[in-house]
Amino acid sequence: MLTYKVTVYTVRQFSFEKMDNIYLTLLDSEKQSSKRTLVDQSWFSRFKKEFSLDIHVEKNIGNIVQVKLEKDHHNHPWFCEHIKVQTPSGDCFEFPCYWWLVNENEVMIREGTARLPQDDTKSFQEQRKDELESRQKIFRWKEWSPGLPMSIDADVKDLPKEVQFDVKKEFDWYYNLGKVVVYFGLEKFLGVFESWKDIKDIGQILEHLGTLGHKSAVLENVMQNWNQDYMFGYQFLNGCNPVMIRKCMQLPDKFPVTHEMVEGCLKTGHTLREELQAGNIYIADYEILKGVPASSSQRYLTAPICLLYKNDLNQIVPIAIQLSQTPGETSPIFLPSDNKFDWMLAKMWVKSSDFNVHQLVTHLLKTHLFSEVFEMAIYRQLSAVHPVYKLLMPHVRFTIAINAEAREKLISKNGIFSQVGSISGDGMGKLIQNAMETLTYKSLCFPEDIKARGMEDVPKYYYRDDGKMIWEAIHCFVSAVVKIYYDSDEKVQQDEEIQGFVKDVACSGMNNSANFPKSLESREQLVEYLTVVIFTASAQHAAVNFGQFDWYAWIPNSPSTMRKPPPQKKGQVDMEYIMDSLPDRDCSCKALATVWALTQTENNELFLGMYPDMYFTEQPAKEAIKTFRHKLEEVTNIIKNRNDELTLAYCYLSPDKIPNSVAI
Numbered sequence: 001m002l003t004y005k006v007t008v009y010t011v012r013q014f015s016f017e018k019m020d021n022i023y024l025t026l027l028d029s030e031k032q033s034s035k036r037t038l039v040d041q042s043w044f045s046r047f048k049k050e051f052s053l054d055i056h057v058e059k060n061i062g063n064i065v066q067v068k069l070e071k072d073h074h075n076h077p078w079f080c081e082h083i084k085v086q087t088p089s090g091d092c093f094e095f096p097c098y099w100w101l102v103n104e105n106e107v108m109i110r111e112g113t114a115r116l117p118q119d120d121t122k123s124f125q126e127q128r129k130d131e132l133e134s135r136q137k138i139f140r141w142k143e144w145s146p147g148l149p150m151s152i153d154a155d156v157k158d159l160p161k162e163v164q165f166d167v168k169k170e171f172d173w174y175y176n177l178g179k180v181v182v183y184f185g186l187e188k189f190l191g192v193f194e195s196w197k198d199i200k201d202i203g204q205i206l207e208h209l210g211t212l213g214h215k216s217a218v219l220e221n222v223m224q225n226w227n228q229d230y231m232f233g234y235q236f237l238n239g240c241n242p243v244m245i246r247k248c249m250q251l252p253d254k255f256p257v258t259h260e261m262v263e264g265c266l267k268t269g270h271t272l273r274e275e276l277q278a279g280n281i282y283i284a285d286y287e288i289l290k291g292v293p294a295s296s297s298q299r300y301l302t303a304p305i306c307l308l309y310k311n312d313l314n315q316i317v318p319i320a321i322q323l324s325q326t327p328g329e330t331s332p333i334f335l336p337s338d339n340k341f342d343w344m345l346a347k348m349w350v351k352s353s354d355f356n357v358h359q360l361v362t363h364l365l366k367t368h369l370f371s372e373v374f375e376m377a378i379y380r381q382l383s384a385v386h387p388v389y390k391l392l393m394p395h396v397r398f399t400i401a402i403n404a405e406a407r408e409k410l411i412s413k414n415g416i417f418s419q420v421g422s423i424s425g426d427g428m429g430k431l432i433q434n435a436m437e438t439l440t441y442k443s444l445c446f447p448e449d450i451k452a453r454g455m456e457d458v459p460k461y462y463y464r465d466d467g468k469m470i471w472e473a474i475h476c477f478v479s480a481v482v483k484i485y486y487d488s489d490e491k492v493q494q495d496e497e498i499q500g501f502v503k504d505v506a507c508s509g510m511n512n513s514a515n516f517p518k519s520l521e522s523r524e525q526l527v528e529y530l531t532v533v534i535f536t537a538s539a540q541h542a543a544v545n546f547g548q549f550d551w552y553a554w555i556p557n558s559p560s561t562m563r564k565p566p567p568q569k570k571g572q573v574d575m576e577y578i579m580d581s582l583p584d585r586d587c588s589c590k591a592l593a594t595v596w597a598l599t600q601t602e603n604n605e606l607f608l609g610m611y612p613d614m615y616f617t618e619q620p621a622k623e624a625i626k627t628f629r630h631k632l633e634e635v636t637n638i639i640k641n642r643n644d645e646l647t648l649a650y651c652y653l654s655p656d657k658i659p660n661s662v663a664i
Helices: 043-047 122-138 167-183 199-206 217-225 229-238 259-265 272-278 340-381 387-395 399-409 416-420 425-438 446-452 462-485 489-494 496-509 523-545 548-552 575-581 585-597 619-644
Strands: 002-010 022-028 050-057 064-071 078-086 092-101 106-110 281-285 305-310 316-322
Touching: 002 022, 022 050, 022 078, 064 078, 064 092, 078 106, 092 106, 106 122, 122 340, 167 399, 199 585, 217 229, 217 548, 229 316, 229 340, 229 462, 259 272, 259 305, 259 316, 272 281, 316 340, 340 387, 340 399, 340 425, 340 496, 340 523, 340 575, 387 462, 387 496, 387 523, 416 425, 416 585, 446 462, 446 523, 462 523, 462 619, 489 496, 489 523, 548 585
Parallel strands: none
Antiparallel strands: 002 050, 002 078, 022 064, 064 106, 078 092, 281 305, 305 316
């Protein structure tokens, strides 16, 4: 009698009811198998994360290539992390699973070596097709709103078990949502639809921050200097939405700024034309908001244009603002030389527009929704033994789940965003449609986007500097992994699963977008594509999400909405008009609570480079991960040393603060 030693790794089961029976069978390459063995279900095993069993066979069945798990009844879903099998000869085989057994079903777990579909045997190729057909029935595309990227065809309660929050994540999510009510004393303000009496009065809702330890140095600086032009301009580089600014070499006809208007802002003796040609003029144009309806008659939305200048102190400062896309008598160009209330309100209007574009386009569309498309295509097109499946799975953790929660609570017709922002439910769809019409795959490639906006050499652009280091680290890591499994461009072309993945993203997830590739021809293209997926889910999301409380908690700095129409003439605005334009007390509290909740990481967050789940079992892939971690540590130290010399540190793209995936 020969003995195979099997160790099963799972998660703790907290139910005190009798667990469903789990059966395990070992299979070799010739489909010889052990007997169906009942996994130990003793009382204490449900509290353990691993347990072992011996499987006895009369004759050696060779190297094990598959493990079959079966569950009877449907009382308790059961999760298998991975399995180790030691043969009678002492060889050890790893079987990554990370899948739930739900109802009365079975799971076939392949030995962990990653394989391209064309390198598999015919029988396993058929098995892979069956696996994907089964997943495609579970992960179905659905149009949640016309013009938006496709999403999963399931509500929160109906999500596949594999993509739901685990117990810890679910607790953190709902705990943080409840916590804001307690710590921010919202019950004192909710229902009070009054204007704030004074700017300083808004500080009431920040009273409790000290007890939480979340009143950061950045927020303190914002509260003190929010109305300074340099602080306004700095946020276009390193605030929540560092992707709107671009170099301006020629003024658009719709924005007729003259030299005489801005002469006092420019270097003495220099003309506006000379500064344009020298590359010292920048622009932020919110044309994407044109035609987007506001949420109600008490809230207003416009599509401003802001001109900025790099001054002698290497600061980016605003020098002209037009609050519409159409110049004329009723749309004056506001200037720093105007009276202080006109200029203050004009800047508030720009920041309010920026808030809405950031939330719905930069944040929601370009990180959350895109990452969900990638995750859906992974499940639908890549077998669990595909190296790209193993590479990408850590970077889509909880993304479908958090987006399903957002569709119900945040961006639904009467969701939180429609309560705090300027845009109605229908308007959200219109804005995202506008964004989708101009969006390209290349704009998701970080270096390409920086170049396209002419932002390669602007000083103090830490988002660019840190983002380039992260992009390069991810690109090198992905390249190392791709080279392990693809020894030629032809291997990429012949890989039906990877081609199906890319096509599903473009044709299904992105609504047959002509701006996304539908196939890949080379290893270089594959490396870039996978770098986009990982960078978008990790670094880009971190850059545009985790600064929200720092930059949005002080309501005058970035009003979520405006309650008065934009001024059509100069000299008619006073402080009372400004206070009546800002969000009222109720809206301010809801906006503050929302951005606080959305910037909380879970207690056991997995940051970039942390891969505790054992997807890859081969040593070369493990070495690539180790090298990746070392590179990220170097980047972290570079950023820390740089920040030590700054008055206002930029930390959002420090690798030790970048979660692996879009999970909040």
